[in-house]
Amino acid sequence: MVKKSTKHPFKQDNTEIDAEDFLINCMTQVARLKDKEITTILDLQTIKVFKKGTLLLSEGQYATNCFFNCSGLVRKYYLKDGEERTTNFFMENEVISSPLSSTTGTPSNYYLECVEDTAMSIMTEEATSELFKMLPRLEALSKKEMEIQLAHYQELLASYIINNPEERYLNVLNTRPELVQRVPQYQLASYLGIKPESLSRIRKRIMQNTIAS
């Protein structure tokens, strides 16, 4: 039985308690960590709840935290000529790390914004190093996870080069159908690299083809 974090004995907010339960469940069921590993992680991380619209990271800031999304939705965007250009979304059970800042020591060139009220498990760089010193097996697991992320980004990049916007939209519909329901259409259009009007046309065309077939 996992010993829950004792850092917030007077914690009353249900969202935080739910988030900790979600985190424990992921570590037990998905990552299949041992009780001792889970307890150590719980003591080194902090759960925090952010309101919709909160910026977790801004351009020019140093990214030193690793986030794990327990509930909610986060958007990554760049500012280009004063316009927000969305390049990623992070849903529940997804890790948001900033390897560019941590490997080059340069400040962030993008923003992380909560699209919904979002509960995050946050671990600082120092806490992560401490964790890996205490439990080296977790460093090997984190390397495996990084390899999966690398494969994912290589495939995503290839699909952006190869596919047209309609194929990209269909791909999101197939692989992350929830996303299409949860994010505003102008953000989804930006993520697909097109204007909102083009996304409307694509959706209409797909709808007509579905009815016709």
Added chain:
Amino acid sequence: MVKKSTKHPFKQDNTEIDAEDFLINCMTQVARLKDKEITTILDLQTIKVFKKGTLLLSEGQYATNCFFNCSGLVRKYYLKDGEERTTNFFMENEVISSPLSSTTGTPSNYYLECVEDTAMSIMTEEATSELFKMLPRLEALSKKEMEIQLAHYQELLASYIINNPEERYLNVLNTRPELVQRVPQYQLASYLGIKPESLSRIRKRIMQNTIAS
């Protein structure tokens, strides 16, 4: 002083000897490895020279090797509706790994082709595991390298979503000017996600702007 590999005592091909020298130089000057580490790597890897046009990997094959480019140029492409769609190039001093195959155990969905005669240092998955068992420090270094790669792909993906083809071309010109000279224009166009005619127009426009300014 590094003890060179004794695996090929009768090796006569200069390209292979040059490639080994290049590899040793990278490990000494760039990665700053210790002599013992370099000697261990040299004994576990194999240098191989491939003719222009050789496929190092094909769709459907299992990718079990990690390549390090000592001289030459390799292209990654996907076949879509019978058409080759280039998604990356690997020049000297670059690693070509296939994390998708190794993490998911699925066969490759892309091709790796030598655009020029290419000399590679090749390490199998088994040799890599052996290396990390013998020298755990190198596993930590490889994790750092993977983090750099992850940051690189995240940035590349963002730049593909954000930038238009002309900006992408200017980006390649600024960051990898040699590439523009070394690869056929139709492959470069494919990599930028455009038709060769569009690339010609972009180049003409940039040329005219340079002359006018």
